[in-house]
Amino acid sequence: MLLNIGLALLGTAIGIIFGAIPGMTATMAVAVFLPMTYAFQLVPALYLLLGLYVGGISGGLIPAILINVPGTPSSVCTGFDGYPMARRGESERALKIGITASFFGGMISLIVLAFLTPPLARMAIKFSAIEKFLIILFAMTVIAALSKGSMTKGVFAGFLGVLLSLCGELSMNNKMRMVPDFLKNELRSGFQLLPLLIGLFAIAQMFQEAEKGMQSNNLEEGVTVEGAQKFSFSDFKGQWVNVIRSSLFGTFMGILPGVGGSAASLIAYSQAKSFSKHPELMGKGAPEGLIASESSNNGLTGGALVPLLSLGIPGDATTAVLIGAFLLQGIQVGPLFIGQNPDIWNQILLALVVCNVLMFVVMFFPIKLISKVVKVRSARMYPVILLMCIVGAYATRSGVMFDVWCLLLFGVVGFVMNKIGLPTAPFLIGFILGGDLEKYFIEAVKGNNYNLAVFFQRPIALVIWALIALFLGYSIYDNMKGGALEKMGVKD
Amino acid sequence: MQQFLKEWLKIRNMHLFFPYLIGTICAILFVIILIQRALRCKKEGTPFINFKGYHFFRENYDKVKLWGSVILFVLYIICLPILHFAWASVIFIFLFNVLFEMKPGKLFEAKSVLISAVIALVSSWGGWYLFFKVFNITLP
Numbered sequence: 001m002l003l004n005i006g007l008a009l010l011g012t013a014i015g016i017i018f019g020a021i022p023g024m025t026a027t028m029a030v031a032v033f034l035p036m037t038y039a040f041q042l043v044p045a046l047y048l049l050l051g052l053y054v055g056g057i058s059g060g061l062i063p064a065i066l067i068n069v070p071g072t073p074s075s076v077c078t079g080f081d082g083y084p085m086a087r088r089g090e091s092e093r094a095l096k097i098g099i100t101a102s103f104f105g106g107m108i109s110l111i112v113l114a115f116l117t118p119p120l121a122r123m124a125i126k127f128s129a130i131e132k133f134l135i136i137l138f139a140m141t142v143i144a145a146l147s148k149g150s151m152t153k154g155v156f157a158g159f160l161g162v163l164l165s166l167c168g169e170l171s172m173n174n175k176m177r178m179v180p181d182f183l184k185n186e187l188r189s190g191f192q193l194l195p196l197l198i199g200l201f202a203i204a205q206m207f208q209e210a211e212k213g214m215q216s217n218n219l220e221e222g223v224t225v226e227g228a229q230k231f232s233f234s235d236f237k238g239q240w241v242n243v244i245r246s247s248l249f250g251t252f253m254g255i256l257p258g259v260g261g262s263a264a265s266l267i268a269y270s271q272a273k274s275f276s277k278h279p280e281l282m283g284k285g286a287p288e289g290l291i292a293s294e295s296s297n298n299g300l301t302g303g304a305l306v307p308l309l310s311l312g313i314p315g316d317a318t319t320a321v322l323i324g325a326f327l328l329q330g331i332q333v334g335p336l337f338i339g340q341n342p343d344i345w346n347q348i349l350l351a352l353v354v355c356n357v358l359m360f361v362v363m364f365f366p367i368k369l370i371s372k373v374v375k376v377r378s379a380r381m382y383p384v385i386l387l388m389c390i391v392g393a394y395a396t397r398s399g400v401m402f403d404v405w406c407l408l409l410f411g412v413v414g415f416v417m418n419k420i421g422l423p424t425a426p427f428l429i430g431f432i433l434g435g436d437l438e439k440y441f442i443e444a445v446k447g448n449n450y451n452l453a454v455f456f457q458r459p460i461a462l463v464i465w466a467l468i469a470l471f472l473g474y475s476i477y478d479n480m481k482g483g484a485l486e487k488m489g490v491k492d
Numbered sequence: 493m494q495q496f497l498k499e500w501l502k503i504r505n506m507h508l509f510f511p512y513l514i515g516t517i518c519a520i521l522f523v524i525i526l527i528q529r530a531l532r533c534k535k536e537g538t539p540f541i542n543f544k545g546y547h548f549f550r551e552n553y554d555k556v557k558l559w560g561s562v563i564l565f566v567l568y569i570i571c572l573p574i575l576h577f578a579w580a581s582v583i584f585i586f587l588f589n590v591l592f593e594m595k596p597g598k599l600f601e602a603k604s605v606l607i608s609a610v611i612a613l614v615s616s617w618g619g620w621y622l623f624f625k626v627f628n629i630t631l632p
Contacts, residue, residue: 159521177507214554214592214593379592380607384615386565387619394631404569419548
C-alpha cells in the first residue's frame with residue numbers, strides 16, 4: 001500500500017507540473033509515463049497513472065489564474081474569473097478556491113463512477129455482438145457529433161483510425177491486409193497502440209512547440225502569489241449548488257465519449273452564469289465562475305472512466321491512453337471487467353480518492369512553491385520527454401526498432417492532423433475500437449444468417465439506434481448554428 | 493444483400509470485407525468534406541483552392557527548431573542501435589537541449605550549454621539505470 005501511495009504522490013506531483021506548463025497536457029503525462037508501468041503490477045501502475053490524470057487536469061488552473069494562459073484545454077474558463085481576481089491581488093485566494101473546487105469535483109465524480117458503472121456493466125453483460133457493435137458505432141457517433149469545428153471531420157478522423165487499426169493479420173483467417181510485403185514481419189500484428197498514442201499526443205506536441213520556437217512563459221508578466229485577501233472556506237458559502245451542479249455537468253460530459261474537458265468547463269461555466277444572482281460580475285473576478293470551471297473539469301476524471309470500465313469505450317483521450325495500461329497487463333476492460341476483477345475495481349476507486357486527496361494536499365498548502373512550476377521551461381523538458389517516449393515505443397514489443405520509427409511517423413501524423421483541423425482524439429478512439437467493431441460485425445452477421453435486418457430487430461438495438469439518431473440530429477443542428485461550442489472558443 | 497455478404501464473409505475473403513467497407517466510408521466522407529467546403533466557398537465568394545496567403549506552418553515559424561528537431565529525431569533513431577541507448581541519448585538529448593534553448597543572435601551561451609550537458613548526462617545515464625537496471629526494460 002505504501003508503494004501505491006508513493007506512486008500516486010509521484011504521479012500527482014508530476015501531473016501537476018505537466019498541467020501547469022501550457023502546451024503539456026494530462027494526456028501527454030499519462031502517455032509518456034505509460035512505459036514505466038511495465039515494471040509494475042496493474043494496481044500500482046494505476047495509482048501512478050490516475051495520479052498523473054488527476055494532477056494533470058488540476059495543474060492547469062495555476063497558469064490560467066496567474067498568467068491567463070490555460071495550462072490544459074480543460075482550464076479554458078478558469079482564467080475568465082481567476083485572472084481578474086489575481087490582478088486585483090487575490091491570486092492566493094483564487095488558486096485555493098480553484099484547488100478546493102477541483103477536489104470537490106473529483107470526489108463527486110468518483111461517487112457517480114462508483115454507483116453508475118456496476119449497473120451499466122451488468123446491463124452490458126447481456127449484450128450480444130449486435131448490441132456491442134452498435135454501442136461502438138454509438139460511441140463513434142457521439143465523438144464525431146461533438147467534435148469541435150466540424151462533425152464530418154470528426155467522423156472522418158474516427159473512421160481513418162478504424163481503417164488504420166485493420167492493418168495486419170486478421171486472426172479469424174490468418175490473412176494479411178493493407179500491409180506492403182517488405183513490412184510483413186513488423187506489421188503482422190498491426191500498428192502498436194503505444195507508439196501511436198505517444199506519437200499523437202507527445203511528439204506531435206513537441207513539433208508544435210518547436211514550430212512556435214519553444215517560447216517560455218514568464219510569471220513576471222502576470223502576477224505573483226501574494227495578496228491581502230486570504231482564502232477562507234466561507235468563500236464556498238452559497239456555492240454548494242454551483243459545486244454539485246458543475247461537478248455533475250463535468251461528470252456527465254465525461255461519460256459521453258470524446259467530449260473533452262474544455263466543453264465540460266464551458267457548459268458548466270455558462271450554466272453557472274445563467275443561474276447566478278449577479279451574472280454581470282462573471283468574467284470580472286467572480287469566485288462562482290472559477291468554482292464552476294474547476295469543479296466541472298475535475299468532474300470529468302471520474303465520468304470518463306464510466307464508459308471505459310463498463311463498456312470498454314474510452315470517455316476521452318486520456319482514458320484511451322489508460323486502455324494501454326490495461327492491455328499491457330493483459331486485462332480486457334469491458335462489461336466483464338468489474339465482475340472478474342472486483343479487487344482491481346475497488347483499488348481504482350481507492351486510487352481516485354487517494355489521488356484527489358493528494359492533489360489537494362500537494363497544491364493547497366505549498367501553493368507559493370507549486371506556482372513556480374509555471375516558470376519551468378518546456379524547452380528543457382521536451383528532450384527528457386522524448387527520451388522516455390523512445391523507451392516506451394522500443395519496449396512495446398521488447399525491442400523492435402520499427403516501433404520507434406512509428407513513434408516519429410505518428411508524431412508527424414499528429415502534427416499534420418492538427419494543422420489541417422482533423423481532431424486526433426476521434427482518430428485514436430477509432431483506432432482502439434476498430435478491431436472490436438470488425439469482430440462484432442462479422443460475428444453478428446454470420447450468427448444471423450447474413451441478414452442485416454438483425455441490427456434493427458432487438459429492443460436494445462432500437463434504443464441505441466434512437467440515441468445515434470438523437471446525437472446525429474443534435475450535431476446537424478449544432479453545425480447549422482455554426483458550432484455553438486466553437487463560437488464560445490472551445491479548442492481541444 | 494444476404495448473398496453479397498455471404499460471399500464476402502467467406503473465410504478466404506473475410507479479411508478484405510471491413511477494409512473495403514471502411515475505406516469506402518472514408519472516401520464518401522472525404523467527398524462530403526470537399527462538397528461542404530465548395531458550398532462554404534460559394535456562399536462566402538472565395539475560391540475553392542486558394543494558395544494566396546495560405547500558410548501550412550504558422551507565420552514566421554521557427555524553421556531551425558522545427559526542422560532541426562525532425563532531423564535530430566531521425567539521426568537519434570539511426571544512432572540508437574549503433575551507439576546504444578545511453579551514449580546515443582547523451583549526445584542527442586544534449587543537442588535537443590541546445591537546439592531548443594537557442595536564441596537568435598546568441599547561438600551558444602556558455603551557461604545554457606553547460607546546463608544542457610548536465611541534463612543530457614543525468615537524464616541519459618539516470619534513465620538507463622532506472623529503466624534497464626531497476627525496471628528491467630529492454631533498451632536499444
